[in-house]
Amino acid sequence: xxxxxxxxxxxxxxxxxxxxxxxxxxxxxxxxxxxxxxxxxxxxxxxxxxxxxxxxxxxxxxxxxxxxxxxxxxxxxxxxxxxxxxxxxxxxxxxxxxxxxxxxxxxxxxxxxxxxxxxxxxxx
Amino acid sequence: xxxxxxxxxxxxxxxxxxxxxxxxxxxxxxxxxxxxxxxxxxxxxxxxxxxxxxxxxxxxxxxxxxxxxxxxxxxxxxxxxxxxxxxxxxxxxxxxxxxxxxxxxxxxxxxxxxxxxxxxxxxxxxxxxxxxxxxxxxxxxxxxxxxxxxxxxxxxxxxxxxxxxxxxxxxxxxxxxxxxxxxxxxxxxxxxxxxxxxxxxxxxxxxxxxxxxxxxxxxxxxxxxxxxxxxxxxxxxxxxxxxxxxxxxxxxxxxxxxxxxxxxxxxxxxxxxxxxxxxxxxxxxxxxxxxxxxxxxxxxxxxxxxxxxxxxxxxxxxxxxxxxxxxxxxxxxxxxxxxxxxxxxxxxxxxxxxxxxxxxxxxxxxxxxxxxxxxxxxxxxxx
Ligand SMILES: Cc1ncc(COP(=O)(O)O)c(C=O)c1O
Ligand code: FES
Numbered sequence: 219x220x221x222x223x224x225x226x227x228x229x230x231x232x233x234x235x236x237x238x239x240x241x242x243x244x245x246x247x248x249x250x251x252x253x254x255x256x257x258x259x260x261x262x263x264x265x266x267x268x269x270x271x272x273x274x275x276x277x278x279x280x281x282x283x284x285x286x287x288x289x290x291x292x293x294x295x296x297x298x299x300x301x302x303x304x305x306x307x308x309x310x311x312x313x314x315x316x317x318x319x320x321x322x323x324x325x326x327x328x329x330x331x332x333x334x335x336x337x338x339x340x341x342x
Numbered sequence: 343x344x345x346x347x348x349x350x351x352x353x354x355x356x357x358x359x360x361x362x363x364x365x366x367x368x369x370x371x372x373x374x375x376x377x378x379x380x381x382x383x384x385x386x387x388x389x390x391x392x393x394x395x396x397x398x399x400x401x402x403x404x405x406x407x408x409x410x411x412x413x414x415x416x417x418x419x420x421x422x423x424x425x426x427x428x429x430x431x432x433x434x435x436x437x438x439x440x441x442x443x444x445x446x447x448x449x450x451x452x453x454x455x456x457x458x459x460x461x462x463x464x465x466x467x468x469x470x471x472x473x474x475x476x477x478x479x480x481x482x483x484x485x486x487x488x489x490x491x492x493x494x495x496x497x498x499x500x501x502x503x504x505x506x507x508x509x510x511x512x513x514x515x516x517x518x519x520x521x522x523x524x525x526x527x528x529x530x531x532x533x534x535x536x537x538x539x540x541x542x543x544x545x546x547x548x549x550x551x552x553x554x555x556x557x558x559x560x561x562x563x564x565x566x567x568x569x570x571x572x573x574x575x576x577x578x579x580x581x582x583x584x585x586x587x588x589x590x591x592x593x594x595x596x597x598x599x600x601x602x603x604x605x606x607x608x609x610x611x612x613x614x615x616x617x618x619x620x621x622x623x624x625x626x627x628x629x630x631x632x633x634x635x636x637x638x639x640x641x642x643x644x645x646x647x648x649x650x651x652x653x654x655x656x657x658x659x660x661x662x663x664x665x666x667x668x669x670x671x672x673x674x675x676x677x678x679x680x681x682x683x684x685x686x687x688x689x690x691x692x693x694x695x696x697x698x699x700x701x702x703x704x705x706x707x708x709x710x711x712x713x714x715x716x717x718x719x720x721x722x723x724x725x
Contacts (some may be wrong), residue, residue: 221651230655235721244549252422253684254645257723273723275685277647281721 222313225282232281234288236271243336247328251320254280256328258288262336265296272325279314279321286310287325296333302326343657344684346703350545351494351694352661355545356588359710363591364549367584375581376570382496385583392590392694396554399593401530408555408573409586413521413542414445415566416555419577420488420517420538421449425458428485428515435483439463439471440679441498442490443519459483468627469498469680477508486515492605494524495676495692496626497636499527506535515561516643521545521553525596526634537561542687543585547696548592552585576646581709600697604634607695611637614708625690632690635695640682641715643724646691653691654712661692 221229238244238259246257255278261269270292272284287307291299307322308314314322347355367388373381390404397404410416425436438450440462450460461479466469468583471489480487487509493497502518509516517538520529524541531539537695538561542553557563557576616622621642626632641649646662653660662674673687682690693707 226651226655229651232721243476253688255723273721275643275645275723277645278651280645 220315221278221282225311225313228282228285229278232285233273234285234292236273238269238271241271241331245328245331245335247324249280249320249324249329250277252277254321254324256280256284256324256326258284258325258332260332260336262296267291267294267296267299270329272328274324276324277318277321279311279318280324282306282314283311283322283325286336287322287329291329296336299329300333345701346658346706347484348693348695348699348703348707349659349661350699351692353544353550354547354696355698356549357592357595359595360548360588364584364588365507367587369418371583373583375583376572385581389581389583392586395590396541396593397459397556399525400541400556400557401532403559405574406531406556406559408557408577409589410553410555410577411551411582412544413443413519413540416444416540416542416553417443417488417519418449419555419566420540421446421453421461421486423566424486424515424517424538424562424618425453427562427564429458433483433485435459435461435481435485437461437463437476437479437484437487437514439465439489441465441469441493441495441676442488443494443521446488446490446519459711463489465498465679467681468631469493470627470631471500471505473501473508476505477512478513479512480486480508484514486514486517488517488519488523491518491520491529492527492633492636493626493676494522495636496638496680497522497633498626499523499631499633502534502536504528509537510535522633522636522695524602525593530633531556531558538563543592546592546596548587549585552582554589554590572694601634603697604633604695607699607701608632608634608637610701611693611695611704612639614704615639615711617631617671618708618712622715625682627679637695638690638695639693640686640690641718641723642686642689644689644715645719645722646688648718648721649691649714652717653710656710658710661694662688662690 241259243260248255256274259271270288274280371384373385375386393407394404397407515537519540521542537558539556544550565576567578572578623640625638673684677687
């Protein structure tokens with residue numbers, strides 16, 4: 219496989235997989251590049267991500283990205299999470315093949331959309 | 343961990359006896375078949391004996407077999423050089439199918455850019471071309487029909503007899519890409535009206551980089567490679583003697599027993615998977631109209647590359663469609679052609695056997711695979 223040992227380890231045991239039943243925000247994004255889909259569920263309290271889970275109909279890289287990204291942001295303040303960009307996550311995903319960068323983007327854009335969903339609900 | 347290789351449609355292990363046959367032709371009998379001296383004569387004799395073996399395997403004359411660097415070259419040769427050689431008198435139409443190997447499709451794309459018209463025939467849900475569709479597509483401008491014999495992704499075996507008969511009636515050249523079916527499905531040019539057949543060695547435990555094109559005597563075709571006039575002036579370039587020797591040896595050792603064995607393992611794996619994993623579906627036909635070594639299964643809701651990844655972690659080598667597809671992110675054109683949605687196509691994996699696979703390996707896969715699918719379905723957004 220074209221993935222590093224470190225990434226394979228993550229893939230074999232991805233973190234934060236599944237649904238959050240009492241999530242207060244969620245989002246689904248379909249990648250415009252490969253057509254794969256990711257869901258992210260958020261439980262936010264006190265402007266902090268208390269819990270986060272993801273599901274994907276996606277490739278190995280999307281599972282790795284979902285696991286890594288959710289681990290990075292869990293417990294973090296929303297305002298800090300909003301500053302995360304592709305560079306941050308790719309650094310954590312050192313060794314991801316370039317053809318798979320869009321999979322990391324899929325995870326990131328799903329997270330951003332879920333946060334937007336939260337803010338929209340809160341604004342109301 | 344012992345590796346289990348289930349990607350034999352991509353390529354196979356070279357048989358020990360093939361290697362043994364080839365070795366002397368690298369460092370002892372290394373002559374150029376065009377040389378007049380002893381070394382050259384020795385190489386030439388071995389090459390012609392090999393040509394006879396390959397010709398016999400399809401009921402052809404030895405001088406109707408032209409060695410090439412493989413299947414890709416032979417297919418490029420047919421599409422381009424049948425096209426160019428016959429394009430006079432207004433003939434500029436080629437008929438092929440939506441389930442060809444990329445080397446046929448991309449050659450056809452080039453021909454379209456050069457002003458040819460190409461019809462890409464639909465197939466049914468199991469991947470069969472309807473001979474009636476071929477008949478209906480033929481016009482007085484048609485010069486060539488090219489239909490893959492055994493499909494590399496879903497294993498569908500086409501009815502060459504019926505399609506060939508139509509082409510003959512209409513006076514149109516008929517070509518088949520038999521890379522996947524060669525030695526697995528009988529093909530005899532005395533019985534099937536066919537003008538051109540693409541063959542290669544590395545799918546049948548021969549070496550990579552060697553193949554052949556059968557060209558029926560009297561067929562009007564130009565040279566693809568111009569040079570010193572090798573292969574009756576149609577395919578120049580110093581012949582790959584070790585490759586040719588290995589190719590012939592691979593053809594010679596192919597036998598019915600191995601096919602039977604692969605069929606049994608294939609059906610054991612297919613039935614085992616369908617029984618133990620819910621929402622799994624076989625792509626392509628069942629039974630005798632399917633290549634003896636091909637298995638292609640759709641697992642609803644999970645992504646094929648991820649399945650492949652978990653299999654790989656258990657040292658089981660599978661494929662998501664064809665090896666070439668891994669260069670792109672597009673869903674397989676073959677699976678789309680049989681009516682799958684892009685999502686379904688991306689949920690399908692191919693397992694392809696060889697004579698070297700064992701019952702124990704199949705049992706192991708049947709133990710591992712249900713767990714992998716279950717795990718992935720937990721991750722999946724579709725449940
Ligand atoms: C159906 C088919 N045609 C053509 C080819 C290309 O043959 P080669 O690899 O010898 O160029 C392959 C496999 O690679 C194949 O499966
Ligand atoms: S290829 Fe679609 S998410 Fe990776």
